[in-house]
Amino acid sequence: MRMNSTKLYLAVIAMFAASALPSQVAAQHTQYKLIDMGTLGGPASYLTDPGNGPSFLVLSDSGVLVGRSDTSTFDPVIGDFRARAFRWDDGALTDLGAPAGAVFSQASGVNARGWISIGYSAGQIDPLTGGPIFRAALWINGQFIELPPLGDGLENNALYVNNGGQVVGFSSISQTPDPAGISFIGGAIHPFIWQHGVMRDLGTLGGPDALPNENCNNQRHNLVTGQSLLADFTVHPDSGSPTWHAFLWQDGKMIDLGTLGGTLLGVLQCANNGGQVAGTSSLTGDPMDPFGNIQAPNGNFIGHAFLWKNGAMQDLGTLGGVNSSATWINEAGDVVGEADLTGSEVNFLHHAFLWRSGKMIDLGALGSTSHAAAINSSGQVVGRSRLGDDPFSELQHAFLWGKGGPMVDLNTLIGPNSPLELYDGENINDAGWIAGRGLPPGCDNKDACGHAFLLIPCEPASGQDCSPITATQSDAALPRKSTTSALQERLAWSRTGAAIPLYWLRRS
Numbered sequence: 251m252r253m254n255s256t257k258l259y260l261a262v263i264a265m266f267a268a269s270a271l272p273s274q275v276a277a278q279h280t281q282y283k284l285i286d287m288g289t290l291g292g293p294a295s296y297l298t299d300p301g302n303g304p305s306f307l308v309l310s311d312s313g314v315l316v317g318r319s320d321t322s323t324f325d326p327v328i329g330d331f332r333a334r335a336f337r338w339d340d341g342a343l344t345d346l347g348a349p350a351g352a353v354f355s356q357a358s359g360v361n362a363r364g365w366i367s368i369g370y371s372a373g374q375i376d377p378l379t380g381g382p383i384f385r386a387a388l389w390i391n392g393q394f395i396e397l398p399p400l401g402d403g404l405e406n407n408a409l410y411v412n413n414g415g416q417v418v419g420f421s422s423i424s425q426t427p428d429p430a431g432i433s434f435i436g437g438a439i440h441p442f443i444w445q446h447g448v449m450r451d452l453g454t455l456g457g458p459d460a461l462p463n464e465n466c467n468n469q470r471h472n473l474v475t476g477q478s479l480l481a482d483f484t485v486h487p488d489s490g491s492p493t494w495h496a497f498l499w500q501d502g503k504m505i506d507l508g509t510l511g512g513t514l515l516g517v518l519q520c521a522n523n524g525g526q527v528a529g530t531s532s533l534t535g536d537p538m539d540p541f542g543n544i545q546a547p548n549g550n551f552i553g554h555a556f557l558w559k560n561g562a563m564q565d566l567g568t569l570g571g572v573n574s575s576a577t578w579i580n581e582a583g584d585v586v587g588e589a590d591l592t593g594s595e596v597n598f599l600h601h602a603f604l605w606r607s608g609k610m611i612d613l614g615a616l617g618s619t620s621h622a623a624a625i626n627s628s629g630q631v632v633g634r635s636r637l638g639d640d641p642f643s644e645l646q647h648a649f650l651w652g653k654g655g656p657m658v659d660l661n662t663l664i665g666p667n668s669p670l671e672l673y674d675g676e677n678i679n680d681a682g683w684i685a686g687r688g689l690p691p692g693c694d695n696k697d698a699c700g701h702a703f704l705l706i707p708c709e710p711a712s713g714q715d716c717s718p719i720t721a722t723q724s725d726a727a728l729p730r731k732s733t734t735s736a737l738q739e740r741l742a743w744s745r746t747g748a749a750i751p752l753y754w755l756r757r758s
Contacts, residue, residue: 496515
């Protein structure tokens, strides 16, 4: 996963605490114990890069949380603080280190066994991009398995590992420039599956490039979603972007899922174990959004959320406005995301939505706008919502929606004296645990100084201590070396599973 050349600093004004909900509303919800993940010596910790890709599954149902944390060392080659992947489990936060010689590592996903997909960099420069080379690895029980690129490519990245031990990611396939001219890793990009030490190129829909998508809820073996260029990857005259179609790769075959009539797809797509796919597509004729609403899937094009199942792509519509986008799908086929309200062409208002049984439900907002990031099997939804009336304000709080609503500010469901102001919710597992990002005192920018957090349901009435705490860093030194052939052999028993994740992991 490519780091920004410089840290992405948002123009954020000082955060303030939102007014507490009426006691009778808050009392209807579970209370939570807050665990602040802190950092490994640097200014910030993250769940993804830099905490903006909610469709990454970084919190397992067993309660293992993974991410990355800054150290105190700034590296001019990667343009950021050197970071290390971390793992929180059973009360302890562990620095996973990095493969031998690496200066940066981050976790992008975790499976039910606690195996972790890793991206890392040793600081060498890619001659095609002029930036640092990033590579993929798999962490298992203290050891790193380094995954080679496809063909003679220089770079790759592991996006997630499914429950059967398959690693899904993308790779450059050569050291020659991408024919489409869009690659962020130099050569043309193909998705891959790695298993038992073997890299498998999943190919494309005929064009030079294809990318896999995020793993929000899919753990099936040999099931991957993404988007691909077609053989005729004509550049759209308005966007400057070539034509992309969604794909579903299953058991050796890549299926073209098409679009909602347009040529452009949003990058947030994922599948569930039933092979249903949620995503975003532009519409027939690629109509332009003249007001440039921020949730358009590509540039200023109008886009709608879709659900693909049983061979057909369904337009999920909007909440009366112009655009909508999908971010997560659960096993029941419930889809969440955000959608414009009536009048959005003028007021730019959008709300989190839940699409269920053919109906888009408005989840409301804590203030002006809201965005749903994830939903679990119980129908609990987490995300973020702007406070106040300004639809462009950076004053946001994490929310929880469940039991038919209303939306609740997660800051009202944690104990007093919190070390963090909860800014956004990104993952919720089937046990109801919630992972997200928060702001420590004096921090007004989650990407510059925010901390990852975990919320665990807590019952003070039963005598449980629900006081917020900072994670305890483990003193246990785990082995941090590249895998041996013996470890490769121990993987041979794994024969099931699958998954997927994508975010445009590399940025300029």
